[in-house]
Amino acid sequence: MTMKAMGFGAWALTVAGGVFAQGHVLGAEDYARAARFLPFNATPLIDHAVQKVNWLDARRFWYVDHDAGGDHYLVRGVDGGAPAPAFDQARMAAALTGVTGKPVKAEKLGVQDFSVAVEGRLEITRGGKHYRCDLSSAVPACAEKAAGKEPGVLSPDRKSEAFIRDWNLWLRDVASGKETQLTTDGAENYGYATDNAGWKHTDKAILVWSPDSTKIATFRQDQRRTGDMYLVSTNVGHPKLEQWKYPLVGDKDVTLIERVVIDVPARKVTRLAMPPDQHRSSLCDDISCGPDGGWDDVKWAADGKTLAFVSTSRDHKHEWFRIADVSSGAVRTVFEEVVPTYYESGNDQVNWFYLPESREAIWFSERTNWGQLYLYDLDTGRLKHAITSGEGNVTQVLRVDAKSRTVWFRGVGRTPGVNPYYQQFWKVSLDGGAPQLLTPENADHTIGLSPDGAFFVDAYSTPTTPPVTLLRRAGDGVTVAEVAKADIGRLLATGWKAPEPFTVKARDGKTDLYGLLFKPTHFDPAKKYPLVDYIYPGPQTGSVGPRSFAAARVDHQALAELGFIVVAIDGMGTPWRSKAFHDAYYGNIGDNTLPDQVAGIRELGRRHAWIDLDRVGIWGHSGGGNATAGALLRYPDFFKVGWAESGNHDNRNYEDDWAEKWQGLLVTDKDGKSNYDDQANQNHAANLKGHLMLVHGTLDDNVPPYETLLVVDALIKANKDFDLLMIPNARHGYAKANPYVTRRRWDYFVRHLAGDTPPAGFEIKTPED
Known part of the structure; x- marks a missing residue:
């Protein structure tokens, strides 16, 4: 017996436990309609969306x-x-x-x-x-263009590039290809400029050239006593072993760096006169944070005679601003900052600057509960004054003009009435005073400054309004010309609808949380919809992602199209807001913003009768995979279905830097209990009630697959039913297996949360197929 339903395939009667249950049978056409809203299908339908120049x-x-x-x-x-x-x-x-x-x-x-x-x-x-x-x-x-097999770092004059070979640093002449060895004493796991943070290990050289291309600041990295990580391939015949250095939380011996400066013409190595430093950054969980593979916490003077750098303690609570004389190697600590939780130097960018000509330094600090800029005297090490103040954060300093004593920066939360996640662009004097807003539109602004800082291209948009791109003067923000204005007509013709921004209260009943809600395009307010919560709990970013316009965010709209309400909520403990907001679960990372997810979803359920709070699911990847399993295990009566991808389920088995920053150093008492016990998902396995799918790539060299197997082991011992998908030879991202994983995820929520039947073997086709 069948009958048609709006937006879906046929109805079917099934028997479950002796009781007749009714659900939809979805057809291939339903999944095909959902797939239209995946990023690779939706994004090309936006015309004239120029968000980067x-x-x-x-x-x-x-x-x-x-x-x-x-x-x-x-x-x-x-x-x-x-x-x-x-x-x-x-x-x-x-x-x-x-x-x-x-x-x-x-x-x-x-x-x-x-x-x-x-x-x-x-x-x-x-x-x-x-x-x-x-x-x-x-x-x-x-x-x-011919190039050596080793990736090089190009000098400012573009004539040479430095690269690593056999643990030593070499130089390659760009024009002739001639190679010169710069260091000779590099040894296995004790080499120069090597890039290894455990979770990331590449062949790139980590170094900073002097402005005149005659010197290189880098380090000799000592990993000789650092522990190893092992992975094996899946293939016919003997598996291939992957082995590399991967320090873990609590390890006695972790990776250290010995700072050096290399005089390139003389091939002379000068070691800075200081003990080995921690392999740490003032911003991220590697000494190289940016996509270009640079060394963010090292800055040269224009004359190449001195070098400023910041050292970070293992627990990220202590920062030292230091200056080195590159000829002698002498090092002087100018000033320090110590914080109770963790220090960060900005959002997505290190925001301290070296101004040797005026004997000053710009320093970033959250000491007032907001990220602000401060001016320090290099001779005395004393604070001269705050450059910025008040509510809201400086997020990224894009230019410092020492001659005009002007700073240009992006910031959030600095304009009353504007969404606190929208980035705006400002300029301010190094000598203080009120910053001048250069981008007044109530939107998120992406900025591209000209090399001389005289102009900038501003692409502004919101999650619901497509970008307008303007050329503006950096002195006053006045518009010179419109570069482009996006047209989403072709996207709208598919039935696409923008997500709905919302605010709800956090766990404390007071703090506003911001999120996005996605409905099916065939939404019927008279119906009850199951809800799927997409989660990335931070602490280094949140669930929603950038506040600029996007045709597709992950697969939120596509999943919604199958009969769900999909939400993403940035809970307390994620960045971009106040320091207190970000610190919400410091030392308790098993929290994973879950109290806020529950509070926010319940409020949405009270607000909208079409949300079915008896059918709530959750999914996420990496930290979101950890949080998803945690949700099923810590709130088993609220979250009924979870899809947990590549989760770092016990951070004692993840690289040291990340968790030691957010949870603190491992402390074990006499009876063997530690401050890391509660965050481990396997310790809560006995609480599972709902449907949980665990997914992991078997060659994940970021979050090793053993993280998921720890939870599997505990669930088996607790006699719990669960589902497991291991993807042979897949890394942290699933690459060509992604469409398959996406389809299986849709099937899982359709079957177990909506109570419907998915089409058999639907294949998501990508443009490359």
Whole structure:
């Protein structure tokens, strides 16, 4: 017996426990409709959404303007004139087809970066490879630029690049390819500039060139006594062993760095006169935080004679601002900051600066409960005054002009009535005074400053309004020209609807929490919908993600389309708000914002009759996987279904830096109990009542798969039913297995939370398929 229902396939009668239960049978067409709202399908339907530009020089920038006809590479000048093609895309496509041997479409070049080289030739980056292209000849041609197999760090004059080989630092001449060895005493696990934070281990060199390209600041990294991590491949025949250094919470011996400066022409290594430092950063859980692989906590003087750097204690509670004389190696501690929980130097960027010409330093601190900038005297080490003050945070300092004594920065929560997560752009004098707001629109602003700081490109948007991109003067914020204005007409034609922003109260009943809610496009307010909570608990970021416009956030709208309300809530303990807000569960990371998730969802349920609080599910990846399992185990009567991907379920089995920052150093008492016991999900396994799926890649070198197996072991011992999906040879992200995992996740919530039947074996097709 069947009958049709709006937005779904057929109804079916099934027997469960002797009682007739009714649920929908979803068809392939239902899943196909949901898949239309996945990022790779939805994002290309936005036209003229220019959210990032790339400056060629102080007067020109290039960007990609996408529309129904494909990608258009354009160049504009600061004079506000009309854009011009950056290059002939048809000829570029022909040249790239010739060098790659694969068809390249002019409307989909995939060029990630380009610059004008000698004689008008273009140097481009595409798919991680570098090419030099001549489009002016009769037959356009590109040639792949020769490079050593080791990735190099380019000098400021672009003539040399430094790289690691056999634990030593080497130099490669860019023009000739000639190689010179700079250090000779590097040894296994005791090498120069090596990049290994445990969870991240690459072949990149971590170093900072002096402005004149004659010196390199780096370190010799001592991992000889650091413990190892092991993974094995899944294959026919003997498995391949992966082994590398991976320090864990509580280890007596962890990775240390010995700071050095290398005089490149003389090939002379000067060791700084100080004991080995902790492998720590003032910002993140690696000494290299940025995507470019730089060394964020090291800054040169313009004359290359001195070097400023910040040392961080193992527990991230103590910071030392230091200056080194690079000729002698002498080191002086200028000032220190000690905090009760953890220190951070900003959001997504280190925000301290070295101003040797005026004998000053800019320092970032949350000492007043907000992230502000302070000016210090380098001679006395004393605070001169606060540069910024009041409520709201400085998040990223984008430019310091020492001559005009001006600082340009992004900030949040500084304008009353504006969403506290919206970034705005300001300038302020080093000598204090009220900051000047340069981007008054009530929106989230992404900023691209010109190299000389005279202009900036501002792309502003919200989760519900698409971006407008303007060229503005940095002195006063006045608009010079409109660069682009997004058009979402093609996206709306699919039935897409923007998420709904909401606020709810936190666990304390007082603090506002901000979130986004996604409904099915065929939403019926007369119905009751199960709710799925997407969670990333921080502490380094939250569940919602950026507040700028996005056609798709993870698969929230796609999942909603299958008959769910999907929410994301940034709970207490996540960043961007006050220091107290961020500190909410310091030392108790098993909290995972879960009290706030429960409080917020219950409030939404009281507010909206169409939310079914008896059917609440939750899912997340990595820290979100940890939180998902924790939700099922700590709130078993509230969360009924959980999908936990790649969770760090016991942080004693995760790399030392991350958890020791947020939970504190491991302390074990005489009876063997520790401050890390409660955060371990396996210690709560006996509480499981609902449906829990645990997912992990077997070659996850970020969160090792043994994290999930600890929970599996405990659930078996507790005689609990659960589900497990191990993905052979997958890393922390599942790569080509992602569409499969997404479909299985949809099936899991459809079957166990909605009580419906998913279509058999639906395959999500990606553009590469």
